[in-house]
Amino acid sequence: MNDAASFETYEHPAGGWGSLKAVGSILLREHIPILGARALLQQNKPDGFACVSCAWAKPGHPRTAEFCENGAKATAWELTAKRMPPAFFEQHTVTQLLGWSDHELEAGGRLTRPMRWDAASDRYLEISWDDAFAEIGAELRALRREDPASVVFYASGRASLETSYLYQLLARLYGNNNLPDSSNMCHETTSVALPETIGVPVGTVRLDDFEHCDAIFIFGHNTGVSSPRMLHQLQEARQRGAKIVTFNPLREPGLVHFANPQSPVQMLTPAETQVSTQYLQVRNGGDLAALAGLCKALVAADDAALAASTSRVLDADFLAAHTEGFEDFAAWLREVSWTTIAAESGLSRAALEQAAATFAESRAVIGIYGMGLTQHVEGVANVQMVSNLLLLGGHIGRPGAGICPVRGHSNVQGQRTVGITEKPELAPLDAMAKLYRFEPPREKGLNTVEACRGVLDGSVRAFVALGGNFTRAVPDTDRIEPAWKKLRLTVNIATKLNRSHLVHGEVSYLLPCLGRIEIDRQAGGEQSVSVEDSTGVMHVSRGVAEPAAHTLRSEVAIVAGIALATLPPNPAVPWEAWAENYARIREHIAQVLPEVFHDFNARLEDPAGFPRPLPARERVWKTKNGKANFKGYGLLREGAAPSQQVLRLMTLRSDDQFNTSIYSLDDRFRGIHGTRRVLLMNVLDMARLALAEGDMVDVNAEGFEDAERRVRGLRVTPYDLPEGCVGGYYPECNPLIPLEHFARQSMVPAAKAIPVRVARSPVA
């Protein structure tokens, strides 16, 4: 155990002086006090770059400093003055580097040269770009002759619309739809749930809705850490008197109270804004029951109003004109007992009725949610229940109201929009077939879980990754890593070294790319790119910093390089011209997806960006029956009351990480310092298991007999969370998630409720 570890309760507001101090210290640590600070002012600005951290909306009229603590950290992490040149790799074998932590690997700094793994010395050695492309092309061509479906093209959600469009085209010209992306571990649940209920795969809320809402309901989203810029909207809404009701097993400080580091008044006075007006510590996996409770209370109040001939609680006109399935839903709600709801949610009837009363008295309600809803076996039902709740009050397609899934990576939503998807029906295959004169593959491709299965059973032979840290992000680490080593080919396009690059195939390449903050100079001049934010608005992004090394290539250039070396020549597909001038890529995107991207280049000049069409906002329902539908109810299984021995683990992000990029071992808001090897526990569970603070425990996954899954040596840390619920960090706890434990319809790994047993570690 790390001697430096320490634990305390965090009683300060999120933001505030702690936030400023954290920004300063990371700039210093990455050796970039001045450059970093200047770049920060161009973050999320029309003439600057779109933040590489979260996907939260960028306002049309940004503040002087339109960034947050975590955005600043992500900028510093990319602009670091530290480098990992070939000399670094000469000093360390891959086997040695496998002993390094996630933090240590990335903290080494930016990759500078293309590298190829050398089996004889077990080292990554420098290779020229030309040789790298030629060799990768030869490998991919050989695999294509045997089986074009044996190669997977993964994308983490950061690459631009332009890069992503080329990447999906590469996969399809190669011959498959194997385009899993990080969304498969994240909001794929949303993309499956919402088309059935309201006919859009994304959220319906725009930034200005926050100016008109009366209530905001937040489920399973850690706003203060994951999308801190949203705190501005929450704070402004609170100042107008709007109410915020939060459902989260943990009392996350950023959802309790907030001090805005950009507001001098709040920085200098102890008065802080209270964020949540009601905070419900739902059990993890208990949201289906909690949402059923909210809806039940609303239907009961409406039944009473009807009986008493007073004004209705539900929006009866909306329900009649726009929805289908309300009566069945209401009938089910009248049947479900409060006893079941309370047992499964861990919340009292009174608390849920209070929240329902807030909902009922609000003219416009926004429903926000994150991974706390999507990463569950019943994740799709969770999301559909939020949609059901909003429909009861007519809160879709009304100013100030709507559903707001908060996306993760800064362009993860946009990647799907331009065709990175394993589901052929969601990609513009016909338009591409015509334009590029080829027959695109029509079979469904592999998603994240299926790609892992394919690597485990040997049917997948090569894995190409456009960013990300796949083997570290997916479940079942201890089964996945050995399987990965049997691949023929792994190719990673990356900015920094991570563990996935060390868990490599027989032949392996590391291709270092420019980050989005860096100036991208091509034959056609300095290039800009674009991204789609969480509210469906497209924005331009221009690099502002000098590249980390002159040997880096842009992601567009790398994808084009691989394509040219791999695919037979096709005059209709101008890879070279695209790489010279990205405006030409946008012209093609506009041709292939005119509904969203018509006049793409011209519209991108608008400093506020441009929105995608969202028919649900206009109450046009692109569902099979042309109505908004009540779905996903009737299941109350996931929240089954905890057994005495089996606890439910949720895997969490700290305040100082971006996914698998671990900035430090501290989690300031949760009062945990110097270690991530902790298990957060309720004191009653600790007492029952005869455990004391600081005891070391081993955690074992339950319920899947195919393999033993264990994480050893976590430190018991008493924490304010519901009984039966434990918390640990992602990715350290990923060995505990069975690959087959995923959301039923969306196949998103169910990382927020893993059945586990906890036992004292054997004394060494």
Ligand SMILES: Nc1nc2c(c(=O)[nH]1)N[C@H]1C(S)=C(S)[C@@H](COP(=O)(O)OP(=O)(O)OC[C@H]3O[C@@H](n4cnc5c(=O)[nH]c(N)nc54)[C@H](O)[C@@H]3O)O[C@H]1N2
């Ligand atoms: N700083 C920072 N920002 C990020 C990221 C990052 O790692 N660091 N990652 C980015 C990405 S890719 C994503 S997807 C998003 C993720 O951002 P979030 O959606 O916030 O995801 P998490 O932080 O995993 O967990 C969210 C919250 O869910 C709660 N929770 C857990 N289980 C349950 C449950 O069963 N019910 C309810 N109601 N709540 C539950 C947890 O206590 C936690 O507060 O953030 C993006 N932004």
Ligand SMILES: Nc1nc2c(c(=O)[nH]1)N[C@H]1C(S)=C(S)[C@@H](COP(=O)(O)OP(=O)(O)OC[C@H]3O[C@@H](n4cnc5c(=O)[nH]c(N)nc54)[C@H](O)[C@@H]3O)O[C@H]1N2
């Ligand atoms: N247990 C558990 N597992 C989870 C989750 C969870 O909550 N719990 N969350 C899931 C979620 S929501 C997600 S989105 C996934 C994340 O999975 P990924 O997206 O695969 O992982 P990241 O950690 O975001 O990837 C970090 C790496 O991306 C590379 N990178 C950074 N910037 C760039 C760039 O500009 N270009 C390129 N080419 N590469 C770059 C760097 O090499 C860095 O090491 O993890 C999932 N896994």
Ligand SMILES: [Mo]
């Ligand atoms: Mo994500």
